[in-house]
Amino acid sequence: MLTEELERYSSQYLMQTYARVPISIVRGQGCKVYDAEGREYLDCVAGVAVNALGHGHPDLVMAIEQQARHLIHASNLYYSEPQVQLAQQLVKLSFGQKVFFCNSGAEANEAAIKLARKYASENIAPERCDIITMHNSFHGRTLATLTATGQSKVQQGFAPLPTGFSYATMNDIESVKSQITDRTAAVMIEPVQGEGGVVAADQSFMKELRALCTERRILLIFDEVQTGIGRTGTMFAYEQYEIEPDIMTLAKGLGGGLPIGACIATDTIAQAFGPGSHGSTFGGNPLACAASLAMLRVIQDSRLLEKVQATGAYLKKGLQELQRRIPLIKEIRGMGLLQGVELSIDGKSVVKDCLARRVLINCTMERVLRFIPPLIITQKDIDHLLNVLSDVLNKRLKNP
Numbered sequence: 001m002l003t004e005e006l007e008r009y010s011s012q013y014l015m016q017t018y019a020r021v022p023i024s025i026v027r028g029q030g031c032k033v034y035d036a037e038g039r040e041y042l043d044c045v046a047g048v049a050v051n052a053l054g055h056g057h058p059d060l061v062m063a064i065e066q067q068a069r070h071l072i073h074a075s076n077l078y079y080s081e082p083q084v085q086l087a088q089q090l091v092k093l094s095f096g097q098k099v100f101f102c103n104s105g106a107e108a109n110e111a112a113i114k115l116a117r118k119y120a121s122e123n124i125a126p127e128r129c130d131i132i133t134m135h136n137s138f139h140g141r142t143l144a145t146l147t148a149t150g151q152s153k154v155q156q157g158f159a160p161l162p163t164g165f166s167y168a169t170m171n172d173i174e175s176v177k178s179q180i181t182d183r184t185a186a187v188m189i190e191p192v193q194g195e196g197g198v199v200a201a202d203q204s205f206m207k208e209l210r211a212l213c214t215e216r217r218i219l220l221i222f223d224e225v226q227t228g229i230g231r232t233g234t235m236f237a238y239e240q241y242e243i244e245p246d247i248m249t250l251a252k253g254l255g256g257g258l259p260i261g262a263c264i265a266t267d268t269i270a271q272a273f274g275p276g277s278h279g280s281t282f283g284g285n286p287l288a289c290a291a292s293l294a295m296l297r298v299i300q301d302s303r304l305l306e307k308v309q310a311t312g313a314y315l316k317k318g319l320q321e322l323q324r325r326i327p328l329i330k331e332i333r334g335m336g337l338l339q340g341v342e343l344s345i346d347g348k349s350v351v352k353d354c355l356a357r358r359v360l361i362n363c364t365m366e367r368v369l370r371f372i373p374p375l376i377i378t379q380k381d382i383d384h385l386l387n388v389l390s391d392v393l394n395k396r397l398k399n400p
């Protein structure tokens with residue numbers, strides 16, 4: 001089906017929850033994707049930080065093929081080897097000791113919220129059930145996670161919202177302190193706010209936050225749905241802050257494209273979940289876990305984290321050079337291959353102009369261009385992205 005036809009059918013049959021860019025991607029290879037008309041694009045969105053190994057990575061494809069022939073789904077009524085193996089890997093790689101699997105970021109955060117409430121109310125004090133999150137955060141679209149999300153625009157029209165959430169300001173420890181009450185169970189934070197405009201937590205803030213939570217017996221939850229699995233140049237972003245959370249959530253990059261989410265916690269906290277306290281029909285199914293295991297193997301075998309550190313730094317340097325030449329660029333922010341460019345103009349038209357030049361980029365918070373390419377992107381592809389961006393912004397500068 002050609003794009004025009006798809007647009008018509010989509011508006012006829014689909015709930016109109018997405019403002020889509022008018023192309024239909026039908027195939028991908030590495031960092032390139034192809035539309036229904038056969039045009040090639042450089043993909044610097046990667047399914048919103050999902051396709052970490054790009055498209056069609058042979059190891060990932062093979063793992064999925066083999067597992068699909070074996071067993072796609074059986075149910076959590078039974079034991080599952082890929083699920084245990086993946087949990088073991090995640091425990092090896094992180095601070096965590098126990099894992100719960102689900103299918104998305106929102107679900108991983110739901111699990112984290114439920115776990116924190118159950119642990120705190122049963123083990124610290126019965127009234128401990130409130131969660132503090134940050135303004136401009138993004139934690140998902142379910143009722144609890146959109147309430148956790150510190151942006152009123154996503155909450156509009158969905159009242160009554162669950163109670164027990166309040167909001168503090170990122171990088172302002174006094175603001176967190178002012179939200180703490182004797183009902184506070186946890187603080188939930190993204191090390192780098194992705195949807196919220198690529199805003200990273202400061203080193204000093206994170207250290208103070210960790211100390212504050214420990215002192216007040218408040219759990220610290222890191223939402224690493226976007227930053228986890230190598231995106232920032234380390235397996236998890238928390239490693240770069242030299243602190244550890246008590247609970248961490250993962251999703252986007254975890255399955256290399258298959259839907260999978262995880263909530264990871266220390267043994268002590270994980271004890272709060274016993275049989276029947278939480279669950280998911282599809283969570284941790286063999287197919288998604290096999291894909292995820294292949295992802296983790298490729299990351300380790302190809303020394304991908306070191307490459308992300310190098311290409312992330314290269315992208316940042318290139319963007320900073322553009323900033324010196326183009327006054328429309330206000331600020332460059334981010335870590336690793338999660339980079340943002342704050343503009344003084346609306347970003348949507350820049351995304352459109354890049355699309356016309358066959359480069360896919362994304363924009364959040366109206367004015368922030370976000371670059372979240374596959375982790376396998378090369379310097380050559382980054383050069384191409386920078387050239388196109390330079391042309392597009394320069395043209396915009398001349399004809400505002």
Ligand SMILES: *Cc1c(COP(=O)(O)O)cnc(C)c1O
Pocket residue numbers: 103104105106107109138139140141190194195223224225226251252
């Ligand atoms: C994308 C995202 C979510 C939501 O993930 P879904 O899979 O869409 O439910 C939650 N938190 C963060 C930080 C995200 O980037």
